[in-house]
Amino acid sequence: MAGEQNSETTEMFRRMALSMFKGAPAGFRRTSLSARADRHGASGGVTNVLAGGRARPGPRDFHQQLSRVYDLAGTGTDELGIEIVVDPTGRFEAVTGRALLSRRGSAPGTEQCLYVRRPDVLPPDAGDDAPGPSRAARSGDPVEAVQLLDRYLRKRAAILGLPEGDLEWLPRPLEPAEIDDLEQSSPDITLPEDLRALYAVADGDGGDGGARLMDRHSWFDLRHVAARYRSDLWWLTAASWSSHHPHAVRYDASPFGLVRRSARRPGWIPFAENGGGDFLAVDMDPAEGGRPGQVIRIGRNHDDGPVHVADSVTALLRAQLDALERGAYECDVENGELWIETGLPKRRRAALSHSRVHEAAASLDNVQALVTTGETDLEPLRGARRLWRVCLSGATAVELAPLGDVPLESLELDLASVDLAPLTEHPTLRTVTVRTAAPLSLAPLRDCPRLYGLDLSNAAVRDIETVAEMKGLLYLSLRHEQWLDLWDRTGSPFAPAVPVLAGTTTPGQLVEWAAHFADGDQSDALHYYEGQLTV
Structure with missing residues (x-):
């Protein structure tokens, strides 16, 4: 190796x-x-x-x-x-x-080294599980969108004291054939009709430093839309193991059920940027309650899920014009800038997270995450429809049975003892981390159909060989002695797509451990170096 x-x-x-x-x-x-x-x-x-x-x-x-x-x-x-x-x-x-891949924890001994044996196998995406839109017709109205843009630009010019109708500063419009060519240059890009119609009026707003016409975002020219979409397949980076965390749950945007719970998707086409790494995108791959062409906010500050902004680009322009007409804006005439208070969502409301379960239970429809410490009775959460993540710590024991009745995806337990029996064949559970000193049985997790990630590096496990029977397991984090125990019990070097070695290790120990997964393919070989300084 x-x-x-x-x-x-x-x-x-x-x-x-x-x-x-x-x-x-x-x-x-x-x-x-x-x-x-x-x-x-x-x-x-x-x-x-x-x-x-x-x-x-x-x-x-x-x-x-x-x-x-x-x-x-x-x-x-x-x-x-x-x-x-x-x-x-x-x-x-x-x-x-x-x-x-290496990840450093907050203290020595909490390090993790990931050995990505199968880079072609990507982490599962919760957004893939959502059904497609029940209304396939695209949102937005191209005729109204063009009319709204014209009225918006004229109202904007009047507020800023610019000559009425002076729109020469806008980039030239694109011909239909140019739009067709640019769409065809990236086969996955299909614009909604209202946004396409706007490019026949102006090819963006001049980019960064321009007017920022789209809710304080710079509206890209169409060539930039295509180039950014193609560049490094940026919309897939969140699906790679290098940026993946097994407990990075994607939360639902409000209104619920309109946008898929993903960080990036090929059907999300960014068309404007705020200059800080966040984008407005048209969503051509919505969830069941959404419509193709709806506008969402994605980017650097939205890795935990997108924000639903407007039903369409048309609706976005309508909201901006309405705000100007009712005086909901601030103006800097000298610098030619407007800050429009559209009331459109800027950030996804944080997933409700409570230290007291009874407070969370008061609004079950809004509970998407629960983080709690101390004695905990989970019974009030039974039936919560959007409880994706639960993190429990500090208690001597917690009865997990109510979690069998929620669509739980991520479970983190830091408890004195753990009984996983209530999670047997749990239909939605994806990742589990357990920290406990009391011997733990993994048998209840054997047949969880969507379980792909386990971190047992801080747990005492009675039946470590059970992980070899988990057919869908992709990610497994163990200490070195746990890996040795697993291989000894199974008689073979069990090798998931991403084995993880937890704890403080040297490069030599890391290479020795990785050698157990050698299968003749040297494309993932590790290369070792050593030397002595003269000090």
Whole structure:
């Protein structure tokens, strides 16, 4: 599994290790660097572990060296995982691999190294399970949209003291053939008729620094829409293991049941941006209660789920015009800016999360997450229709039976003892994390049809071999001794798509562990490096 050391790469690691060593505080026990690099650059940070297990962050200025390691690895378009560890004697170890992902917890020992054996197998997306729209007809009215844009622009000009009808600042309109060509250049892009009609009036609003005509978002020209959609398949990044967290639940947007519970989807086509990494998109792949062409808000601040903004681009323009006509705006005439108070949703309301169950139970239709500490009676939540995530901690024991009656997807338990029997064959459960010192039986989870992720790295498990019988399991996090126990009991190196090694490890230990999953395919090989600093 470990390839031969490349001399130039070893020298690059030696330089980084020396900087880490010199930058570590006196009495350090270990200094480590976890990073990801790709053709766009690299990112990662140093963690210094001190006496008593205390951790302190170190420098993050290794971008140039990490990028060079990536270039030397020759991975093409793939990301490269990089781990370096230096001990107080000056000995350093490093490992690289495109299949390697690392996640650092808040304290030493909470680290996790993911070995992505099957990058073609993506994490399940809750949005895929929602039925399609019951009303297939697209929303919006192209004729009304054009009329609304004209009235909106004229009202805007009047407020800003601009000559009436002076719209020469707008980019030129597109011909129908140009729109057709740009749509066809990205086969997955199909615009709703109202947005398409607007591009026949103006090809966006001039981009960033322009008028920001779409609810304080810059309206993209159509070529930019197509380019952004194609670029790096950005709408799929949230579906990759590198950005996935097993308990990253997507919540429902209000009104409920209109938008699929995803972070990105190919049917979401961004057409405007606020400059801060959030987008307005037309949703051509809505949930059962929605309609193709509805407008949603997605992006950097909406990884936990989209926001339903308006029924259509037409409705968005109507809301903006209505706000101007009733005086719901602020104006900066000198800089030519308007802040329109449309009343349209800007953020998805946070999933209701309570420390007291009886408060959450007062409005079951709104309960999407429950995080609670201490003695807990879950009975009041029985029948909650949108309770996707439950996180319980601190109690000596909790009766989980009421959770068998909710559409639970993510369960995190940090309890003195746990009985999973009430979850037997739970139809919607996707991920489970258990932290408990009392021996735990996994048998009830064996036949949960949608279970794909387990984190047992802080649990005492009686029947660890049960995980090998979970046919849909993709992600499994265990400590090193738990992996050895599993392999010993099953007689073979059970290998899910993404095995995870939890706890503090060295690159050498990581390579040794990953070697158990070797299947003759060297595309996911890890490469090991070591050396000694002169200190």
